[in-house]
Amino acid sequence: DGGITQSPKYLFRKEGQNVTLSCEQNLNHDAMYWYRQDPGQGLRLIYYSQIVNDFQKGDIAEGYSVSREKKESFPLTVTSAQKNPTAFYLCASSTGGNTQPQHFGDGTRLSIL
Amino acid sequence: SQQGEEDPQALSIQEGENATMNCSYKTSINNLQWYRQNSGRGLVHLILIRSNEREKHSGRLRVTLDTSKKSSSLLITASRAADTASYFCAHPNNAGNMLTFGGGTRLMVKP
Numbered sequence: 194d195g196g197i198t199q200s201p202k203y204l205f206r207k208e209g210q211n212v213t214l215s216c217e218q219n220l221n222h223d224a225m226y227w228y229r230q231d232p233g234q235g236l237r238l239i240y241y242s243q244i245v246n247d248f249q250k251g252d253i254a255e256g257y258s259v260s261r262e263k264k265e266s267f268p269l270t271v272t273s274a275q276k277n278p279t280a281f282y283l284c285a286s287s288t289g290g291n292t293q294p295q296h297f298g299d300g301t302r303l304s305i306l
Numbered sequence: 307s308q309q310g311e312e313d314p315q316a317l318s319i320q321e322g323e324n325a326t327m328n329c330s331y332k333t334s335i336n337n338l339q340w341y342r343q344n345s346g347r348g349l350v351h352l353i354l355i356r357s358n359e360r361e362k363h364s365g366r367l368r369v370t371l372d373t374s375k376k377s378s379s380l381l382i383t384a385s386r387a388a389d390t391a392s393y394f395c396a397h398p399n400n401a402g403n404m405l406t407f408g409g410g411t412r413l414m415v416k417p
Contacts, residue, residue: 226404235410236349238404238406291405292356298348300347
């Protein structure tokens, strides 16, 4: 079955630490996205990538970094510069463009120790 | 960010009743999408309606789009307890290069 896999499901970060969230898809999608969701809120776009080796900042990119070395993978690093990282992080993919549905993983919940 | 585009923010109904959620937006769009999110899970795409369509059906779901009022509604008929979830609308942003999600409607269907 094709889909998107996010890992880990839960992650804890210490002060001053960088952590990396994994996102892998086997849907052969060109575009991938990272969103942040705070409790009771909608989704805010952190970064997106429309093609391998290319990515753009979304609305809230500060304190985050990404890479897109392979079509299947789009890892997100939450750096120590992100002072309020506690949130639910969702990865999505699509065939590209804004008229195509996005397929989501089941998220990673990040908390501060 | 364009949060808070949906209303109501929360809705509680009895099983068998219909649930209506509304979404408003500010830009010109070529499509609007509805997603569902079960607690602690990712979003699942429900339906996409294009700007030249006024109404679309999928099973117990009915979506309308009024581009003159810049609004859309999602109707779930004959609701079931399993419909309990958050529902989000999403539409292209001003630049048309990404989707903007609303703040969602939390629906609770009581058995």
